Amino acid sequence: MRQSLDRRRFLSLASGVGILGRQGASARVAQEVTVARGGVLRIALSGEPPTLDMHQTPDTIVLLVASHLHETLFTWDATQRPVPHLAESYEVSDDGRLIQLQIRRQVPFHNGEELTAADVVASIERWGRVTGLGNAFLAATERIAVTAPDVIEIRLKRPFGVLPIALARGLQGCAISPKSVLDRSDDLRLAEYVGTGPFRFGEWRPDRFVRLERFADYASPGGDRSGYAGPKTVFLEGIEFIPVWDEAARVTGLQSGAIDYVETLGPDHELTLRDDPSLVSELPATDSWLSFVLNLRSPLLADVRFRRGLQLALDCQPIMQAAYGEGFYELTPTLMPGAAPWISDAGAERYNQHRVDEAARLIAASGYAGTPLRLLTTREIVPEYTASLVVKQQLAAAGVAVDVHVVDGATLNDRRYDPTLWELYTASASFRPDPILRNMTCAAPGWWCDASKDALLADLSGEADHETRFAIWERVQRQFYEDVPRLKIGDARRLVVHTAHLHDVGPTSLQPEFSRAWLAE
Structure with a gap:
């Protein structure tokens, strides 16, 4: 079993990567591979999880970690x-x-x-x-x-x-x-992280690691293996999730063998990593979308003419090009990329119009007096940070001032629930297999509260017939572009990278699951 690794030891090892480190990794790949039990899987996160309570937040890091502890019906x-x-x-x-x-x-x-x-x-x-x-x-x-x-x-x-x-x-x-x-918890905090999952909670040292341990008495479901469903054989002794805020350090960790899997990397690293024999990289089709959530409780954004002015001012192609690079994005109006049964062009006439003069007129008509909009973003997710800088420039051309507030991911997660602290924040809307899972309720940060939209969402959840539900969803998507609770920029591709000695990762669309994964000797 490999030595335990926290963030400090990881950075020490990763900083020393060189020819010997790379040759060692390649030699492991060259050996004949057989299924092996044991070992601790090391995963680099883009930041610190704000919690391991899945009920509390739609943060993808939380699902990645906590889904190994807690299961669903x-x-x-x-x-x-x-x-x-x-x-x-x-x-x-x-x-x-x-x-x-x-x-x-x-x-x-x-x-x-x-x-x-x-x-x-x-x-x-x-x-x-x-x-x-x-x-x-x-x-x-x-x-x-x-x-x-x-x-x-x-x-x-x-x-x-x-x-x-x-x-x-x-x-x-x-x-x-x-x-x-x-019974010992409340609606904001779990007294303990106890579930039925294949791993149990071990230890959490903030800014260093979250450690999960194999649950020896795990009751595997039956049936046939398919996607996230079916039997699970747990080979790993544990998983360590290590926050590594710097993207270059996450890449170095992979190349050195100090890290086995990276939660997120910008797709611009794909050309560098795809020919490395010590690594396995995949580039799935677009299944998420970059957006800027608007705070409809802010007085600055209360007038829909102002929000439509922001929408009209944007040229999405250079934003996505700067954030993701050529070949790693698509410009579509759909709010359900990756979920083929739900793809729709509803509202396309309002998407990516880039009519700056008309935008400026709408913004002026709304009474905007030049107060800067506070935009929350984080360097932990490089494409989101890069996009925020381009959006600031584009909105300035329409007469709108933007102050970019750069914070860590956990702080952004906390602040977005306080409507007095921001006007926009960057968000990557990750894959959802069904639109009812796309949180567009009045309670979600941004607070898009509209009776007609809420009625449509209620109809969408009440129906079982797909054709009926699709027609309802198209009406929701059209109203999204009319009311502008978010600024959709474009669809993005994810780069999935891990070391070659990690096997059987399984699906990754709703975050990877390592309940069947194993590490070759």
């Missing part, structure tokens, strides 16, 4: 369909108002307790209070009851056709914790 197969995970099965009445969930038996939590229906109800209720999608679910729910130790019954006021989707793995997903832990 449903997950996703290779065709992006929700399938049972901690749930054994579910039944829906003909009128769609009564749902019965059978919970898997003999599934232990990390604290030795066994999963029961009472744990599921407590987890759903907390998730429902904390998250936007959960709020929508509870608003449609009459009651949730335990009818047997492993059965819950959900009686709805109105149909909620997307229940398996809502309760599946995802950002701010409905992670299941023991009721005994939730």
